[in-house]
Amino acid sequence: MAEGYAHSILPKSAFEVRSAGIETHGLNPRAVKVMAEDGVDISNQTSDLIDMDYFKNADLIITLCGDSKDKCPTIPKGVVHDHWNLQDPAQAIGSDQDILSEFRKTRDIIKKKILEINSQHD
Template sequence: MAEGYARVLLPQNEFEIRSAGVEVHGLNSDAAKVMLEDGVDISGQYSKKIDVDYFKSADLIITLCGDAKDKCPVISAETQHLHYPLADPVNAVGSYEERLDVFRNVRDKIKKIVHGLE
């Protein structure tokens, strides 16, 4: 979701946007659904594992999930690092609509974070 917002909201000539994680998963259909509700199509995105060489050369790294800060490779002291311990919406419980509401809540928080980078 963060990659989708970053590609839509941030100036492409100022940011090179890459998204990756410590594990590879497929695109979550619920994430795609709630993003499309907000006009952002992430259906072409896919899960990628962190490219450690690129990670080491980044100027800014943003981690979003609660455990990402602990599981990411070591971030150099020269790299700006922002961490937002958001709940992973994949772990939401309840009815389908209740789980979608968790995705929407996380989506809205991510959108505010990305807006703050402008």
């Protein structure tokens, strides 16, 4: 979701956006659904592992969810790191509507944070 908003909100002339994780799980259909509700198509995104060469040369690294901070490779010196301690909506339990509600909450937090990055860039 963060990659989708970053691509749709941040200026391509100033940001090269990539998303990766410490594990690959595929694209979550609920994430695709709630992003589409907000007009962002993430259906062609992929679940990729961290490319350590790219990671080492990044200017800004944002980690999401608690386990990514614990398991993430060491952030290289000189790289700005921001950790967004979000609950992973894929771990939500309950009815389909309950789970979608968690995805929407996470989506909205991510969108707000991406908009903040954009406003700091202006």
